[in-house]
Amino acid sequence: MSMRGGLSRSTAALMALPLAALMIAAFVWPLVAFLSVSLFDPGFTLEHYARLFATELYLEVLGETILTALIVTAVTLLLGYPIAWMMAKLRGRWAWIVAACVLIPLWTPVLVRSYAWIIILQRRGVLNTTLASLGIVDQPLTLLYTFGAVVLAMTHVLMPFMILPIQSSLRAIPEELPRAARGLGASHLRVFTSVILPLSLPGVMAGCLMVFIIALGFYITPALVGGPRTLMISTLITQQAFELLNWPFAASISTVLLVLTLGIAIVFRRLLNVDRLSLHA
Amino acid sequence: MPDALGTRAFRIAFAACCALILFYLLLPTLLVFPISLGGDPYIRFPPRNLTLDWYGAYFNDPEWRAATFFSLKIALLTAVFSTAIGTAASIAMARGSFPGRRLLGVIVLAPLITPHVVVALALYFQFAPLGLVGTTAGFVAAHCVLAVPYVVLMTSAALAGVDPSLEMAALNCGASRWRALWEVTLPLILPGVAAGALFAFLTSFDETVVSFFISGVDNKTITRKIFEDVDFNLTPVIAAVSVVFVLVTVALMVAVNLTQRGMKRG
Known part of the structure; x- marks a missing residue:
């Protein structure tokens, strides 16, 4: 019997077989088959990639997507850190309230949240009616289908992925450390910059990577809140595949997106800590 | 300063x-x-003339009902299959060794970070020639891929908390390998398995992008139906559907958290 607690090799293999079959049949093989279309037309060619990297529009979309993901990551960090700090610090009833405020949106389907943002931001939406009734604006503002709307809604959707890892690394800081720093005469600001912030960096890194990776490939929110004018990589891919029926080109953009996403995940795998994803729960 | x-x-x-x-x-x-709850046929805030009509419209509309039942069916099947497959594999990975064990552990987590748009197109590309678009089998296979990482994560976490010497003790007392698994290991990891199953159900029920692209004309999920209506027909019915959706999701997530809490305590 092996030291791992003893399933025979063949039993273990047999038990893992259905999962392996599922992953190969419904994930690995479809991905390989789809992405490899980008290399043929009908003979082997790199022209789809050449076209992607030679066309200004597509490079702009690529750049815009990366920029959007960076901005969303920065804003989620800025807004998420204080909330993570509160979640880690508070005890009792207030801790429950803050946790509920973070988790309930997380558990609200992304689709429903995007719908709610449309209601809030549209021309005769909640925000415009409120602003008008307060006398702040006379003309309804154009809010929906703008870059700002996309950032606002994406930040909202991705915020929990930033808050939860930061919160768990803040929670891991022994209480004695900031207390000792205070005792040695450090100001609150100094305690934060020299003790708390550096010790929470693993959580910050994990959160930033997670948010950035998800933001790069985000589809629903940009498609609904960004409207037809906002092109992100993901909307460009579906447009090429289903509207222009150019599957090879859609596959080449998908390959670039996948390489970018998996590349970041592999390079930073130690920081990313995929297990944290179960913090969904 | x-x-x-x-x-x-x-x-x-x-x-x-x-x-x-x-x-x-x-x-x-x-x-x-x-x-x-708004009484007007368009979105108005704050609402006037409170009404429950939109809920009635939701529950009486054959299209919404069909989409809801279809989503529930897919989510239930996804939960059953991904939990069975994922739990068996997690036990194999934790308690045994076989060729490709580490590779399988990496690949099973890959759907968590692979952009869903890419997964959706790949599956559509694969399913369309096979006639699997809009079929129950196609949906369940697709959703199992997206749900099984959570089952494996939660079951593996539960397994890590079980002392293998308990199984050894059962074996030493004469239990067969299967009996030790079935009567010692499985009951101990049950909260993790249950949390994984609930999570798999929710992953399928909430899933939008893949469902959007592999839905057929007749078989569409509730998320696809919402997506279509948000684009073309923005009535308060969607809000009523959303409320039901949110309540179901939050209730199930609270259940997941309670089972996990039970796991940590137990």
């Missing part, structure tokens, strides 16, 4: 900022409730 962070003014400002951020987080979820 004076200790700005220690002042009362800073604390108040900090608390106010946090309250604003929390309001921003909660606002969209809260908003669908009053919208779903």
Whole structure:
């Protein structure tokens, strides 16, 4: 019997077989088959990639997507850190309230949240009616289908992925450390910059990577809140595949997106800590 | 420099900022409730003439009902299959060794970070020639891929908390390998398995992008139906559907958390 607690090799293999079959049949093989279309037309060619990297529009979309993901990551960090700090610090009833405020949106389907943002931001939406009734604006503002709307809604959707890892690394800081720093005469600001912030960096890194990776490939929110004018990589891919029926080109953009996403995940795998994803729960 | 962070003014400002951020987080979820009760045929805020008509419209509309039942069916099948497959494989990975064990452990987590658009197109590309688009089998296979990582994560976490010597003890007392698994290991990891199953159900029920692209004309999920209506027909019915959706999701997530809490305590 092996030291791992003893399933025979063949039993273990047999038990893992259905999962392996599922992953190969419904994930690995479809991905390989789809992405490899980008290399043929009908003979082997790199022209789809050449076209992607030679066309200004597509490079702009690529750049815009990366920029959007960076901005969303920065804003989620800025807004998420204080909330993570509160979640880690508070005890009792207030801790429950803050946790509920973070988790309930997380558990609200992304689709429903995007719908709610449309209601809030549209021309005769909640925000415009409120602003008008307060006398702040006379003309309804154009809010929906703008870059700002996309950032606002994406930040909202991705915020929990930033808050939860930061919160768990803040929670891991022994209480004695900031207390000792205070005792040695450090100001609150100094305690934060020299003790708390550096010790929470693993959580910050994990959160930033997670948010950035998800933001790069985000589809629903940009498609609904960004409207037809906002092109992100993901909307460009579906447009090429289903509207222009150019599957090879859609596959080449998908390959670039996948390489970018998996590349970041592999390079930073130690920081990313995929297990944290179960913090969904 | 004076200790700005220690002042009362800073604390108040900090608390106010946090309250604003929390309001921003909660606002969209809260908003669908009053919208779903509005008496006008278009979205109006604040709503006048409160009514439950939109809920009636939702429950009586054959299309919404069909989409809801289809989503429930897919989610249930996904939960059953991904939990069975994922739990068996997690036990094999934790308690045995076989060729490709580590590779399988990596690949099973890959759907978590692979953009869903890419998964959706790949599956559509694969399913269309096989006639699997819009079929139950196609949906369940696709959703199992997206749900099984969570089952494996939660079951593996539960397995890591079970002392293998308990199984050894059962074996030493004469239990067969299967009996030790079935009567010792499985009951101990049950909370993790249950949490994984609930999570798999929710992953399938909430899934939008892949469902959008592999839905057929007749068989469409509730998420696909919402997506279509948000684009073309923005009535308060969607708000009523959303409220039901949110309530189901939050209730199930609370259940997941309670089972996990039970696991940590037990």
